[in-house]
Amino acid sequence: xxxxxxxxxxxxxxxxxxxxxxxxxxxxxxxxxxxxxxxxxxxxxxxxxxxxxxxxxxxxxxxxxxxxxxxxxxxxxxxxxxxxxxxxxxxxxxxxxxxxxxxxxxxxxxxxxxx
Amino acid sequence: xxxxxxxxxxxxxxxxxxxxxxxxxxxxxxxxxxxxxxxxxxxxxxxxxxxxxxxxxxxxxxxxxxxxxxxxxxxxxxxxxxxxxxxxxxxxxxxxxxxxxxxxxxxxxxxx
Numbered sequence: 001x002x003x004x005x006x007x008x009x010x011x012x013x014x015x016x017x018x019x020x021x022x023x024x025x026x027x028x029x030x031x032x033x034x035x036x037x038x039x040x041x042x043x044x045x046x047x048x049x050x051x052x053x054x055x056x057x058x059x060x061x062x063x064x065x066x067x068x069x070x071x072x073x074x075x076x077x078x079x080x081x082x083x084x085x086x087x088x089x090x091x092x093x094x095x096x097x098x099x100x101x102x103x104x105x106x107x108x109x110x111x112x113x114x115x
Numbered sequence: 116x117x118x119x120x121x122x123x124x125x126x127x128x129x130x131x132x133x134x135x136x137x138x139x140x141x142x143x144x145x146x147x148x149x150x151x152x153x154x155x156x157x158x159x160x161x162x163x164x165x166x167x168x169x170x171x172x173x174x175x176x177x178x179x180x181x182x183x184x185x186x187x188x189x190x191x192x193x194x195x196x197x198x199x200x201x202x203x204x205x206x207x208x209x210x211x212x213x214x215x216x217x218x219x220x221x222x223x224x225x226x227x
Contacts, residue, residue, distance in 0.1 A: 001161075004158075031212075031214075033214045033215075041219070041220075042205060042217045042218060042219045042220045043159075043205070043215075043217045044217075045214050045215075045216070048214055092158060092159070094214075094215075096214075103149070103161065103164060104149075104161075104209075104214070104215050105161070106151075106158045106159040106160075107158055108157060108158040109157075109158050111156075
């Protein structure tokens with residue numbers, strides 16, 4: 001299984017600012033994903049981070065608000081731009097080695113509070 | 116489109132009692148199904164997965180789940196609950212090459 005780390009683990013930010021979250025995997029992986037978990041809610045997929053190409057965003061999420069980078073097979077970043085209190089959530093990075101079963105492993109999450 | 120429905124947002128059991136968390140799926144093709152657990156202030160941990168090799172799947176911490184195609188279900192069970200099982204449990208579905216789609220989650224409380 002892959003071990004995933006995220007930085008920062010938590011942050012408190014002011015409205016209108018941006019925060020970049022880093023995700024590091026301890027092995028090369030085919031697919032990386034970013035999810036949002038709003039307070040008391042389930043996980044919602046934001047986008048799939050593709051190595052060497054633009055991320056694929058889910059309905060309701062746009063690149064201007066959540067730009068994503070994937071420079072190599074072990075690293076990705078998610079930026080939450082022009083933040084508002086509604087962006088207060090836990091942001092989780094996930095990876096999959098692909099293959100037949102497409103099992104996903106998750107990082108510990110970044111707990112973001114926007115004031 | 117795929118989806119999962121978790122019946123019951125909150126389940127309470129006594130220590131030593133049977134745990135049953137319900138999950139029904141919708142998928143136009145044979146799905147891969149997963150159960151994850153999330154302890155307070157932690158990330159998600161994989162409990163078990165169904166990948167069509169066997170309908171009864173055994174996972175970690177004494178949990179198991181049975182895939183029933185006729186009922187489109189993948190319920191999670193544990194014969195005897197322990198206080199440490201108190202957590203949030205998520206059922207999820209995907210197909211090869213796609214991201215997981217999660218249910219709304221079920222909070223399991225265990226009382227002594």
